[in-house]
Amino acid sequence: MSNKKVSMQTIADYLNISKVTVYKALNNQQYVSDDLKEKILRAAQELGYYKVSGKNLALNNNLAFVVPKRFFLENEGFYTSIFYYLNNFCHNDGLALTLYVINNSDESNCTLPATLNSGSCDGIFIAGEMTDDYIHGIGDLGLPVLLIDFYKPSFNYDCIIADNFFNGFTITNYLIEKGHTDIGFVGNPSQTSSISDRFYGYQKALAAHNLPYNPDWHLVNNNLTTGVYTLETPLPKTLPTAFVCHCDRAAYFLIQRINMEGLKVPADISVACFDNTNLAENSNPPLTTVDISTKTIAKNSYSQLRSRIKDNSLSKQRIYIPCNIVERSSVANIKKII
Known part of the structure; x- marks a missing residue:
């Protein structure tokens, strides 16, 4: 062989197979037959390609x-x-x-x-x-x-x-300890497992304090396909005293929507959320939120x-x-x- 560096692509081209297949064979992964794996290992040796000793170290970095x-x-x-x-x-x-x-x-x-x-x-x-x-x-x-x-x-x-279930329970319990008994939720549980767990943690906290879940206070203010948030979400005629929002951005848009009705946060409605992004600190007012580092x-x-x-x-x-x-x-x- 020449002094040219031998790579996994060199082996793939030599055998007329994909580089992915070579990678799997060299790293002893599934979906490569024993016969093909043996052929690849033999070609690697013939071409002068040597793995670093150890497990799964034929790497691309x-x-x-x-x-x-x-x-x-x-x-x-x-x-x-x-x-x-x-x-x-x-x-x-x-x-x-x-x-x-x-x-x-x-x-x-x-x-x-x-x-x-x-x-x-x-x-x-x-x-x-x-x-x-x-x-x-x-x-x-x-x-x-x-x-x-x-x-x-x-x-x-x-x-x-x-632990989004626990975090959902904790932030809702925090609102209850502040005297709130009418608490809504913003977010669609079907969108992600994180939102789902936060929602069920919120419901668990309500149940633990014998507080009812009111579906009229369950809002969604983002497009599930694009992720874009909106100020056009209708608010219920009778509002709760607090909302748990599935993330900082949902809370930010909810506050703008509340302001459009001539109401203020937290004087009229309290808002708590999750993530602790820069938006939480820069919002007006700054957001009480679960810090997820x-x-x-x-x-x-x-x-x-x-x-x-x-x-x-x-x-x-x-x-x-x-x-x-x-x-x-x-x-x-x-x-x-x-």
């Missing part, structure tokens, strides 16, 4: 960050912040992190980015809940996958999430995916990050008034 466009809008801070921190972790270790923002059409048609199909990355972060079919398509690549901010019981993947999510996600790449035989894990309530000025203590 590149990771992928896949996120639906509806969660990665220009003015959205949660997933962009996670990507920012992940990119820093990768850079510090000499790795590249490639961003793939998936539009609604490609997600519906299960169209994966061509470069993601090329076998050029070692592992994939999926940030924000996607359709089962699209996740299946990514899984079929045979690469380590980690889910960020959601889980799917039907998929056996690592995931890094907040994007840096902590990124740190745990990076560490877990790197471990998974090194040894894909480890048991899959669902890792919960710690959260706490950040009190600002969007919630009134009406116990003082009664």
